[in-house]
Amino acid sequence: MKKKKIDNFISLPCLANARLKNDDQNIIHRDCFVVDDFLKEYGKNKKYFIRTFGCQANVRDSEIVAGLFDKMNMTQTEKMDDADIIVINTCAVRENAVDKMFGEIGQCKSYRQKKCQVCAIIGCVCEQPSNVDKILNTYPHVNLILGTHELPYFCDNLSSLLKNGYKRLVNVKSQGGSVFENFPSHRQNKYKAFVNIMYGCNKFCTYCIVPFTRGRERSRLMKDIINECNELVLQGYQEITLLGQNVNAYGKDLNDGSTFAKLLEQIANLNIPRLRFTTSHPFDFSDDIIDVIAKYPNIMKSIHLPVQSGNDQILRLMGRRYNSQSYRDLVDKMRRKIPGLTLSTDIIVGFPNETEEQFEDTLKMVDYVKYESAFTFIYSPRCGTPAAKLIDNVSDEIKHERFNRLVKCLEKHISNYANSMVGNVFNVLVDGPSKNNPLMFSGYTEENKLVHFPSKNLSLIGKIIKVKIISSHTYSLIGEIYE
Ligand code: 5AD
Numbered sequence: 001m002k003k004k005k006i007d008n009f010i011s012l013p014c015l016a017n018a019r020l021k022n023d024d025q026n027i028i029h030r031d032c033f034v035v036d037d038f039l040k041e042y043g044k045n046k047k048y049f050i051r052t053f054g055c056q057a058n059v060r061d062s063e064i065v066a067g068l069f070d071k072m073n074m075t076q077t078e079k080m081d082d083a084d085i086i087v088i089n090t091c092a093v094r095e096n097a098v099d100k101m102f103g104e105i106g107q108c109k110s111y112r113q114k115k116c117q118v119c120a121i122i123g124c125v126c127e128q129p130s131n132v133d134k135i136l137n138t139y140p141h142v143n144l145i146l147g148t149h150e151l152p153y154f155c156d157n158l159s160s161l162l163k164n165g166y167k168r169l170v171n172v173k174s175q176g177g178s179v180f181e182n183f184p185s186h187r188q189n190k191y192k193a194f195v196n197i198m199y200g201c202n203k204f205c206t207y208c209i210v211p212f213t214r215g216r217e218r219s220r221l222m223k224d225i226i227n228e229c230n231e232l233v234l235q236g237y238q239e240i241t242l243l244g245q246n247v248n249a250y251g252k253d254l255n256d257g258s259t260f261a262k263l264l265e266q267i268a269n270l271n272i273p274r275l276r277f278t279t280s281h282p283f284d285f286s287d288d289i290i291d292v293i294a295k296y297p298n299i300m301k302s303i304h305l306p307v308q309s310g311n312d313q314i315l316r317l318m319g320r321r322y323n324s325q326s327y328r329d330l331v332d333k334m335r336r337k338i339p340g341l342t343l344s345t346d347i348i349v350g351f352p353n354e355t356e357e358q359f360e361d362t363l364k365m366v367d368y369v370k371y372e373s374a375f376t377f378i379y380s381p382r383c384g385t386p387a388a389k390l391i392d393n394v395s396d397e398i399k400h401e402r403f404n405r406l407v408k409c410l411e412k413h414i415s416n417y418a419n420s421m422v423g424n425v426f427n428v429l430v431d432g433p434s435k436n437n438p439l440m441f442s443g444y445t446e447e448n449k450l451v452h453f454p455s456k457n458l459s460l461i462g463k464i465i466k467v468k469i470i471s472s473h474t475y476s477l478i479g480e481i482y483e
């Protein structure tokens with residue numbers, strides 16, 4: 001008789017546990033990536049597909065999962081319907097990202113009935129109990145659900161699912177988290193790399209789900225990060241972006257004298273042509289960091305400095321730990337010390353009960369700083385966060401109207417800056433043929449501005465070349481090769 005398939009719920013998410021710090025936090029796990037013979041055999045002639053939602057941390061996590069699949073002898077496919085294993089790496093930071101993900105899960109259903117044997121949902125969405133309930137109740141074709149802390153054990157979970165023939169396996173361990181080294185990795189780009197320097201966040205901004213989904217702040221050891229960066233330099237990488245939810249707090253948990261300024265300086269000295277980092281929290285942006293950025297030409301002078309709001313009361317309610325004046329003071333100091341500095345930011349519109357005057361303070365901040373680029377969001381309540389408990393008296397209509405005004409205000413400064421680049425020559429790291437126009441190539445300036453220029457020369461890909469800007473749009477520039 002055929003055995004009935006059963007569910008294996010090893011662990012389910014719990015938001016209360018997600019707030020806690022682990023006793024073993026910062027224990028460095030060095031060799032956790034077991035790809036057993038069963039998986040190596042299973043993977044032969046099979047294909048995997050990974051869809052990634054959300055931030056660069058998720059992009060990096062997907063590269064690690066891809067690295068594990070490579071070790072299983074699998075190959076990557078760009079087509080979901082061609083895959084034996086589909087992985088959807090999810091983002092929970094706003095509801096629209098979650099909605100998009102559910103749309104994507106729905107799409108896999110027909111593939112699961114044909115070729116695909118595993119449909120795995122991983123990442124931040126799985127850390128929220130209500131999302132896991134919804135997946136389990138609505139999408140029976142999803143058979144693997146893993147939380148962010150299970151990434152290093154992806155293969156163990158997959159192996160258990162396949163070997164035991166479980167109907168579904170769920171493993172989400174809400175916790176502070178620890179640090180893992182020696183990840184296998186399948187980098188998506190041959191000359192631009194992301195390098196994690198720390199994981200998690202301790203800031204608990206009142207609107208944000210990230211500290212719950214990614215655990216407490218924990219830093220990798222400096223020597224491990226430097227080794228990874230050094231290898232990338234030797235492989236010919238042109239740009240490294242250091243990743244963390246709040247990179248300026250790097251090292252605080254290590255108690256060995258490591259700081260972000262020291263780390264940045266040592267990596268700059270490896271002579272990587274372009275060094276970037278994201279994201280910075282204004283609270284932790286200390287003078288020593290500013291000095292190192294100013295000192296090294298290969299540390300890019302375009303810095304992402306989320307402001308979220310320009311109003312003191314809203315900033316207090318958000319738990320941001322700075323006010324509009326201290327943010328302005330920081331910007332002034334950075335501009336004084338770092339010639340050529342350009343700033344980008346994140347702004348949330350429609351935090352609960354935001355008044356017209358409070359919103360206008362945000363517009364004033366935008367006019368003061370004159371950001372060169374920005375990500376703008378309408379506040380999205382996240383279940384389990386303190387802000388989600390606030391009763392909101394502002395209509396969606398007003399929020400959208402304010403959002404549009406904010407975008408207009410930002411675009412004025414973004415366009416002004418783009419216009420000021422016309423006629424000048426910039427270093428551009430070439431990505432390759434542009435997505436929408438086969439006659440054009442694309443790349444980014446040091447200021448992180450997207451440039452399109454006519455070329456068919458594939459040997460330019462991954463090189464830094466000089467491009468003269470001949471015209472500008474708000475979000476991109478048109479140029480021509482200068483030399
Ligand atoms: N609603 C809207 N935007 C949010 N962000 C984080 N949480 C929320 C939320 N609940 C934005 C912040 C953060 C960026 C990554 O996402 O601006 O900086």
Ligand code: SF4
Pocket residue numbers: 201202203204205208209210211245246281
């Ligand atoms: Fe979220 Fe605030 Fe941490 Fe950024 S600093 S990840 S907004 S809690």
